Amino acid sequence: SAVISQKPSRDICQRGTSLTIQCQVDSQVTMMFWYRQQPGQSLTLIATANQGSEATYESGFVIDKFPISRPNLTFSTLTVSNMSPEDSSIYLCSVVHGGQETQYFGPGTRLLVL
């Protein structure tokens, strides 16, 4: 499986500010996804990060709030914009290797918004 790292691992932010989360993979992957996991809950897909094009967002998530970049096949960023306490969650990136089906997850970024 791929080695996936995320930065930062955790952060405490003030409302109204923005935070950019990085996801780095040690090998080229075909698909990258961003998920949110609110406290005590399951994972919800935010968007699919498409290499070289705009991300595909799920219902309830918009680009202005969660802009995503994917400049190459090993790296992606998710920005949480104009944060409010409701954005306090774990944000996770996941990847799928070409030819495989399994989706592997990074360690997550734990965000607390005050």
Next chain:
Amino acid sequence: GESVGLHLPTLSVQEGDNSIINCAYSNSASDYFIWYKQESGKGPQFIIDIRSNMDKRQGQRVTVLLNKTVKHLSLQIAATQPGDSAVYFCAERYQGGKLIFGQGTELSVKP
């Protein structure tokens, strides 16, 4: 929209016993299913998967059963150990790669 749900939110078992975690899914078009284990402070860890053309798959101490007739998925853990304590999520794949996750079951293993 359609969702994946779990029958039991919490499960407590004695060390050495077998554990069974259940999951109901509603999307008949889903073609692939995965079980993940999430320990506190970590991301979900892949345990085992199964394609929709199979009804059983075994790994090391774990078995996944798929019943498409009733849209039911289960994870069996043999000889449960304290290190198995975690939250377990089932997930179904649809629309070319997107996963829908179940609510999660917290497994607690008593020594």
